[in-house]
Amino acid sequence: MSTRFKINGKAVDVKAEPDTPLLWVIRDEIGLTGTKYGCGMALCGACTVHLDGQPVRSCQTPVSAVSGKSVATVESLSRNNTHPLQVAWIKHDVPQCGYCQSGQLMSAAALLKENKNPSDAEIDAAMSGNICRCGTYPRIRAAIKSAAADMQHHKA
Amino acid sequence: MTQPTDLTRRGFLQSSALTGGGLMLGIALPGAVSDANAAGMLYTPNAWVHIADDNTITLLSARSEMGQGVYTSMPMLIAEELDVDIRAIKVSIAPPNQKLYGNALLGGPQLTGGSSSVRDGWEKLRIAGAQVRMMLISAAAQKWNIPESQLRAEKGRIVGPKGRKATYGQLAAAASKLPVPDKVVLKDPKDFKIVGKPTRRLDTPAKVNGTAEFGIDVKLPGMVYASLEQCPVIGGTVKSFDAGKAKAMPGVIDVVQIPDGVAIVADTWWHARKAREGLTVVWDEGPGAALTHTAMTEGTRAALKTGKVLPLKAVGDADAEIAKAEKASGKVIRAEYTMPLLSHSPLEPMNFTAHVHDNRVELIGPTQWQDAAAATVAKVVGVPPENVSLRTTFLGGGFGRRIDIDFIIQAAQISKAVNKPVKLLWTREDDMTHDFYRPQSVHQLAAAIGPDGKPTAMTFRMSSQSVTGRVFGLPADVQDPLMTEAAVAGYAVPASRHDIVKHDAGLRVGYWRSVSHALNAFANETFIDELAVAAGQDPLAYRMSLLAGQPRFANVLKIATDRAGWGSAAPAGRFRGIALMEGYDTYMAQVAEISVANGEVQVHKVTVAADLGRMVNPDTVEAQIQSSIVFGLTAALFGEITLEKGRVQQTNFHQYRLLRLNESPAIDITLVPSTEKPGGIGEPATALIGPAVGNALFAATGKRLRKMPFTPENIQSA
Numbered sequence: 001m002s003t004r005f006k007i008n009g010k011a012v013d014v015k016a017e018p019d020t021p022l023l024w025v026i027r028d029e030i031g032l033t034g035t036k037y038g039c040g041m042a043l044c045g046a047c048t049v050h051l052d053g054q055p056v057r058s059c060q061t062p063v064s065a066v067s068g069k070s071v072a073t074v075e076s077l078s079r080n081n082t083h084p085l086q087v088a089w090i091k092h093d094v095p096q097c098g099y100c101q102s103g104q105l106m107s108a109a110a111l112l113k114e115n116k117n118p119s120d121a122e123i124d125a126a127m128s129g130n131i132c133r134c135g136t137y138p139r140i141r142a143a144i145k146s147a148a149a150d151m152q153h154h155k156a
Numbered sequence: 157m158t159q160p161t162d163l164t165r166r167g168f169l170q171s172s173a174l175t176g177g178g179l180m181l182g183i184a185l186p187g188a189v190s191d192a193n194a195a196g197m198l199y200t201p202n203a204w205v206h207i208a209d210d211n212t213i214t215l216l217s218a219r220s221e222m223g224q225g226v227y228t229s230m231p232m233l234i235a236e237e238l239d240v241d242i243r244a245i246k247v248s249i250a251p252p253n254q255k256l257y258g259n260a261l262l263g264g265p266q267l268t269g270g271s272s273s274v275r276d277g278w279e280k281l282r283i284a285g286a287q288v289r290m291m292l293i294s295a296a297a298q299k300w301n302i303p304e305s306q307l308r309a310e311k312g313r314i315v316g317p318k319g320r321k322a323t324y325g326q327l328a329a330a331a332s333k334l335p336v337p338d339k340v341v342l343k344d345p346k347d348f349k350i351v352g353k354p355t356r357r358l359d360t361p362a363k364v365n366g367t368a369e370f371g372i373d374v375k376l377p378g379m380v381y382a383s384l385e386q387c388p389v390i391g392g393t394v395k396s397f398d399a400g401k402a403k404a405m406p407g408v409i410d411v412v413q414i415p416d417g418v419a420i421v422a423d424t425w426w427h428a429r430k431a432r433e434g435l436t437v438v439w440d441e442g443p444g445a446a447l448t449h450t451a452m453t454e455g456t457r458a459a460l461k462t463g464k465v466l467p468l469k470a471v472g473d474a475d476a477e478i479a480k481a482e483k484a485s486g487k488v489i490r491a492e493y494t495m496p497l498l499s500h501s502p503l504e505p506m507n508f509t510a511h512v513h514d515n516r517v518e519l520i521g522p523t524q525w526q527d528a529a530a531a532t533v534a535k536v537v538g539v540p541p542e543n544v545s546l547r548t549t550f551l552g553g554g555f556g557r558r559i560d561i562d563f564i565i566q567a568a569q570i571s572k573a574v575n576k577p578v579k580l581l582w583t584r585e586d587d588m589t590h591d592f593y594r595p596q597s598v599h600q601l602a603a604a605i606g607p608d609g610k611p612t613a614m615t616f617r618m619s620s621q622s623v624t625g626r627v628f629g630l631p632a633d634v635q636d637p638l639m640t641e642a643a644v645a646g647y648a649v650p651a652s653r654h655d656i657v658k659h660d661a662g663l664r665v666g667y668w669r670s671v672s673h674a675l676n677a678f679a680n681e682t683f684i685d686e687l688a689v690a691a692g693q694d695p696l697a698y699r700m701s702l703l704a705g706q707p708r709f710a711n712v713l714k715i716a717t718d719r720a721g722w723g724s725a726a727p728a729g730r731f732r733g734i735a736l737m738e739g740y741d742t743y744m745a746q747v748a749e750i751s752v753a754n755g756e757v758q759v760h761k762v763t764v765a766a767d768l769g770r771m772v773n774p775d776t777v778e779a780q781i782q783s784s785i786v787f788g789l790t791a792a793l794f795g796e797i798t799l800e801k802g803r804v805q806q807t808n809f810h811q812y813r814l815l816r817l818n819e820s821p822a823i824d825i826t827l828v829p830s831t832e833k834p835g836g837i838g839e840p841a842t843a844l845i846g847p848a849v850g851n852a853l854f855a856a857t858g859k860r861l862r863k864m865p866f867t868p869e870n871i872q873s874a
Contacts, residue, residue, distance in 0.1 A: 016424070016426070017406060020426050021426065024424060024425060024426040028381075028424045028425060028426070029424070031375075032366070033366065033369075033372075033373040034365070034366015034367070035366070036370070036372065036503075036504070036552070037372065037505070037581075038503045038504070038505075038584065039584045039808055039809050040583060040584055040585075040808075041584070041808050041809070041810065043808060043809040043810055044503065044809055044814075046503055073366065074365065074366040075365065075366045077364075077365065078365065079365060080365075081361055081364055081365055085364075086364045086365060089360070089364045090356070090360050090361060090364060093356055093357050093360055093775060093779065094360075094364075095223075095357075095359070095360055095363035095364065096223030096224070096225075096779060096783055097221075097222055097223030097502070097503070097504070097550070097551060097552050097553045097554075098223070098359065098360075098362075098363030098368050098370075098550060098552070099370060099502075099503045099504045099550075099552030099553060100503050101363050101364060102366050105364060123817075124817060124818035125818070127817040127818070128816045128817055128818040128819075129816075130816075130817070131503065131809065131814050131816060132503075132786075132817075133501060133502055133503045133553050133555075133787070133814060134223045134553060134783045134786075134787075135782055135783040135784070135785065135786025135787055135815070135820070136779075136782070136783070137782075137786060137815075137816075137817040137820035138782050138820065138822070138823055139779070139782070140817060141817070
């Protein structure tokens, strides 16, 4: 038995049982370890990936649910840190321990895809599902605004 | 990285054979020797510079990177004197070697904690850089036959007259054969080019594209995965187990018993985790089986009366003064403060990778205490200590939890049992229910108020559990210095008595960010606010009136309150509270601005002023203050671990709430320029935010919060 789907644009065929959480398929079978395990209950957001463009918690998504769909992980932003969010994260030196940041970045990427100029309240709403135990929240806020401005600027 | 073989010689160690060419130098610490000896500490060289022939320069951090920024700040100190571009170097976390990498400030262990990395490394890492620079200059002088005085180091090159230049890599082999200079002249701090300048972190690029390696990401050839079932009552042991069902589950390779429980070993972690559902274990729950958090608090409170009192400080006869005042004026204030158990809950659950083979052990993962991990595993597994290697990954948070090494021992035991490389990963539930918890505390304070409102006498007695007693072993009658932090505040009180009672409440406890500062500052800073109220005075003016001769305290208090607009009206519905503390040689004041709606506290803004002496990376300093405030606010508003029948009741983040972005306050930080010696900054702000919010809550509601957390229920019942 296998499940076919796309990850970061590439077709994959994985052999994990259908009820295996996508997180562990991504990490241990496909070998992309940027996506992290934090709680296993969709409470912390460390495992956030995009499923057909929407942010989902991969720890609570069985691999069967992504059959035929497109999954994107933090590795899809860019390998060389050129995505506007990566640029902003570096500019504001957001990460501390860094463990939650893949999930933070994927939630922020989903937000900016839908909303080019999010307000403070919209940032709060979009990012409240991602816990950062190091408390990088002030810098996450600043970096999202900075990335949004940067993206607008490039478009103009 | 290969380790040098001759580690017995004190002072500068030199071994050019280590890496097949190039210069690898340990450092001597002329400046720190006398200090270390005076403090009864072991003098230990503790950093390395590696210059390869290809001019790759690697600076070692002897401290673990757990978010606090040492991966950048430790190399900055070396690079300042070595004169290399901080962006052109590589960083490596040092292997276990207490002699080389021990933390003198903590008494010798190779341990990351106690906000000590910069304070411990401030001088010795600059000396390390300077010595290597001098040797490179000597090598160039000999090669070119030019006096050393005409040569200088400049961004990774030695530069001489008439445009002569050589890279450090070109000089490394010759330099490694030279004697090590005994004396070095360090730069005047006014000439610093790197230290003290806001510097982008060297670990950020890898942390925004998924390539940073945490313990959970480690992979070895042929590696298998383990999930460990431990007794729900900490300290309990396996009576018997039935692994029949588990063994039949997909991917399961073996089921093995180790002292802490029963491990499922499988081809993937999910298979191992899933197979725990097919495992039945009968436990001997041990002496903790009936423990409750309420009984623990009662025991801790009772110990204030019945336990052995360890005097900390006494000035005058405070008891007599208070008794006298009680009879005369009745102006005596008494208050009791209680603090709950807390979990560390770093976002990366405990894990380690171990491979026991051929009388050797390889360990890879996140730890705050390298030498203890390696030495203990050697003993437990039964291999010579020199046969244990340990590579430290990035830590997905530490906060003190990764000072303990239980999970490292477990990984090694499981690897030994199955004879394969094993990655042991705990679930969140394992992590929350098998922590080494921040101990509870009960404080009783009393003060007599004079006619001018100032305290004429005060007594302070706190009871809590000694973490140091468990971790390092301390006789019952010896004070635990990590229980007494910030117990004596900066305020002038003519007569005072401070006592500590060590009480074992029955659950294992650990160092939690800011350790006893959080306990003692809550009691002291709430109590001083209560005294101000009793004296009918403004909390700021009252504190200031007691800070004569304490310029660093008074200065940060003035800056923070000025910036917060203390004395002017707060925005409608908002209230302010102050806290002030010295910890880790850092002086700090915070003003919290809050509102209360439907019984819930919302913290809108925190204004901070900090004087921590000289800084290495001011941007990291700001980040650590922001971080500590969020960490401390989580504890103040939500944090409480409870126990029933010996079992921790909270298993995941729905029951142990962590502050989220939408709940996170604006934070305004002022760093005071200072030439004082460096203070620590990874922790102190954690301890102030609780009392600052509690004091603001009093301003808002007239209710005095003497117990954390400040939940709607606790506010209601205050």
